[in-house]
Amino acid sequence: MNEPVLVLNASYEPLTVVPVRRAVVLVLTAAAEMLEHGEGVLRSPSIVVPSPSVVRLKRYIRARGPRVNGEPSRQRVLQRDRYTCQYCGRRYSARQAYYLTLDHVVPRAQGGRSIYDNLVACCLACNQRKGNRTPEAAGMRLLKKPVSFGFFGHQQVITYYAQHRPDWAKYLFFN
Helix, strand or coil: CCCEEEEECCCCCEEEEEEHHHHHHHHHCCCEEEEEEEEEEEECCCCEEEEEEEEEECCCCCCCCCCCCCCCCHHHHHHHCCCECCCCCCECCHHHHHHEEEEECCCHHHCCCCCHHHEEEEEHHHHHHHCCCCHHHHCCCCCCCCCCCCCCHHHHHHHHHHCCCHHHHHHCCCC
16 A cells, blocks of 8 residues: 555646555546556455556646745655665665654754755664764764755656656656
8 A cells, every 4th residue: 555656647747656545546536547557456345446556637737846845744855865864874665764764964952944955864873873963063974965855856756766666667758
């Protein structure tokens, strides 16, 4: 139920990635049509639905890009950092995301804000080691400077998931 599903606009442009559960709701409410099937089926007492891999919305959505000015989401920060601790470099899979925390580079107690430019993925050990200090004060170094999610961040998320989904290739027009 946690497999990613590519959602296309009515014009076949990639919009977002959603969990299987959300994609099935879109298909069952006739808001979307299933273009590609994943592996397996979903069963309820009354119906059996093949697991979707790619769905297309039936109505065109005017997409203006993802909201980046609002409250940052944990999932987007982890995806931006590719599930890698930004201090020690240890990599985790998406299913192991619970081992990662979000770290404020400049701690909130020192005036740091909860914005994309100040949040990084961090393993529990590094987060405890850093504590309520800046990386310089803790003697730690960031692997890469955190950046705002930006306009192309949405494409990065889709590209990340597409690495393991060859059936999405014919619907993606960016590298």
